[in-house]
Amino acid sequence: MTSQRSSSTEVTNQPPPYEDVDLFSSDVPLAEAVKANGGGADAKALANFGRHWGTAAMFAQARAANDDPPRLTTVNGRLDVVEFNPAYHAFMAESVSAGLHNMTWKADGSRAAPPSEVERAARYYMVAQVENGHMCPITMTRAAVAALAAEPKLLATLMPKIGSRAYDPGFKPWSEKSGMTLGMGMTEKQGGTDVRANTTRAEPAGEGYRITGHKWFMSAPMCDAFLVLAQAQGESRFAGLTCFFMPRFDPDGRVNGLNFQKLKDKLGNRSNASSEVEFENAFALRVGEEGKGIRTIVEMVQLTRLDCAISSAGMMRMALAQAVHHARHRTVFQKKLADQPMMGSVLADMALEVEGALALVMRLARAFDRAANDPAEAAYARLFTSVIKYWVCKRAPPFVYEAMECLGGNGYVEDSRLPRLYREAPVNAIWEGSGNVMCLDVLRVLARDGEVARAAIAQLVSEADGLPGIAETAISIRDLLTGAQAENHARLAVEKLAHLAAVAALRNSAPPLAVEAYARTRLAGPRGATFGAALIDSRETAALLDRALPS
Numbered sequence: 001m002t003s004q005r006s007s008s009t010e011v012t013n014q015p016p017p018y019e020d021v022d023l024f025s026s027d028v029p030l031a032e033a034v035k036a037n038g039g040g041a042d043a044k045a046l047a048n049f050g051r052h053w054g055t056a057a058m059f060a061q062a063r064a065a066n067d068d069p070p071r072l073t074t075v076n077g078r079l080d081v082v083e084f085n086p087a088y089h090a091f092m093a094e095s096v097s098a099g100l101h102n103m104t105w106k107a108d109g110s111r112a113a114p115p116s117e118v119e120r121a122a123r124y125y126m127v128a129q130v131e132n133g134h135m136c137p138i139t140m141t142r143a144a145v146a147a148l149a150a151e152p153k154l155l156a157t158l159m160p161k162i163g164s165r166a167y168d169p170g171f172k173p174w175s176e177k178s179g180m181t182l183g184m185g186m187t188e189k190q191g192g193t194d195v196r197a198n199t200t201r202a203e204p205a206g207e208g209y210r211i212t213g214h215k216w217f218m219s220a221p222m223c224d225a226f227l228v229l230a231q232a233q234g235e236s237r238f239a240g241l242t243c244f245f246m247p248r249f250d251p252d253g254r255v256n257g258l259n260f261q262k263l264k265d266k267l268g269n270r271s272n273a274s275s276e277v278e279f280e281n282a283f284a285l286r287v288g289e290e291g292k293g294i295r296t297i298v299e300m301v302q303l304t305r306l307d308c309a310i311s312s313a314g315m316m317r318m319a320l321a322q323a324v325h326h327a328r329h330r331t332v333f334q335k336k337l338a339d340q341p342m343m344g345s346v347l348a349d350m351a352l353e354v355e356g357a358l359a360l361v362m363r364l365a366r367a368f369d370r371a372a373n374d375p376a377e378a379a380y381a382r383l384f385t386s387v388i389k390y391w392v393c394k395r396a397p398p399f400v401y402e403a404m405e406c407l408g409g410n411g412y413v414e415d416s417r418l419p420r421l422y423r424e425a426p427v428n429a430i431w432e433g434s435g436n437v438m439c440l441d442v443l444r445v446l447a448r449d450g451e452v453a454r455a456a457i458a459q460l461v462s463e464a465d466g467l468p469g470i471a472e473t474a475i476s477i478r479d480l481l482t483g484a485q486a487e488n489h490a491r492l493a494v495e496k497l498a499h500l501a502a503v504a505a506l507r508n509s510a511p512p513l514a515v516e517a518y519a520r521t522r523l524a525g526p527r528g529a530t531f532g533a534a535l536i537d538s539r540e541t542a543a544l545l546d547r548a549l550p551s
């Protein structure tokens, strides 16, 4: 007979923590998607990466980085330095040493050979399962190279630092550091989406410009330099919105005129610092032509949008893995939760959602890998970056919430990590182009490059030919996008485009059972509003959960 003391302290029916897992080898859909998109040769290195990032120590470090958010501190009377918990710096060092900020570029700043995008996307997907805040400067640094390409001489000077895999958090000029990071300043008080409303001014001064104005959001303020937008006051005329490279120190080695006013108190993304900053005669160099700022910086933004989608897919994967893990260990009414038919349907539907999101982001990474040499891949990247950013980022918050509920009360408690994922999830849909803005971009591509975009959609229809709901979806997308009210109906059209693209991508990477179930539940219906409100049978459930997390 158990003593009174031991019966109250004995822990029964509580699942073990989900940690010390191999984030790659325990994820069959990930391995398949990597292989299908050209990255199969990287599997061994990815498994090493996945084992390391899935350790209990990494999860504990992620909690430490987020429980102790960064603070602005004073140097010589100015708020110049951001202090972080050491765990944040440890993550930066990990991601920089793995090359997540530069592995898609060669030493001269040109594109690395395929499948560098797919290889990076797989790593990014795993990192997003552990810690998201530090990925902000990692993403911006790698993406900035695409915009800096408009200024080849400047890029050539910066590449030895961007190309380095040494993380150097010191507060000193970038040229004196062993590696550097870059941020981005576009958003102002009066307009974020509408950057044309920027009032920050740039005036020519010596070899560069002097910039004055205010940015309402500028994340990762401890970066060594920022790409910022400002209205250039050309010498003889008003030139308009222009992209600039603004270092933290001016060419004389003095701290540049970036006056940080405060750090935002954010819902999630707590380990990352996001600032309000005043530029006071700050030194900057022009990137690209005067007046062509949006065109220049959009090269960077396309890549940050890819990362937003990968990050959201990664967060969904972590939420799913924890839900499946919990349901396999927890017994209710004499059965494992995972064997209760309704819970099986919820988990299987969630597994399908992750299959689709993962297939989309890996397919998009492949398009970025090949866009330079293949016009069809370039067309895919141009149209589907916004579609995929829209859809995958929109799905993450309700997805994490549902996973939380699968864990019951434990899901609502910080130890499960799901509350942090839940707070983090909405940001990817908001920054780098919010939901409606992504849909407007899809309409813009169709208006500007209609023939090419329609050919890209037709290609998907043929790749998905014969699967449930494809023909009807293709007709519906065409009608929604060509009607007089295309803007009113754009969200529905983009959602359908995302599902169509997911089915085509899954056909290339996943087994028929998963592809058929995805198409049937997402395109042909019937389907309710919540996860699990779809017709998935027990044979499919067993197969999908086995793929999601081998038991």
Ligand SMILES: Cc1cc2nc3c(=O)[nH]c(=O)nc-3n(C[C@H](O)[C@H](O)[C@H](O)COP(=O)(O)OP(=O)(O)OC[C@H]3O[C@@H](n4cnc5c(N)ncnc54)[C@H](O)[C@@H]3O)c2cc1C
Residues within 6 Å of the ligand: 183, 184, 185, 186, 187, 190, 191, 192, 193, 194, 217, 218, 219, 220, 266, 269, 274, 427, 430, 431, 432, 433, 434, 435, 436, 437, 440
């Ligand atoms: C944590 C965090 C960090 C950030 N870091 C940075 C950073 O480092 N650098 C930076 O430059 N910015 C940064 N931002 C700002 C972010 O990019 C903007 O908040 C975002 O672009 C939206 O701009 P806004 O806030 O001005 O909203 P608005 O532009 O006012 O948009 C509000 C809503 O209106 C919708 N909308 C806009 N136009 C239309 C339209 N024509 N039709 C229908 N709907 C429309 C949008 O989709 C959005 O939902 C950050 C934001 C956050 C939350």
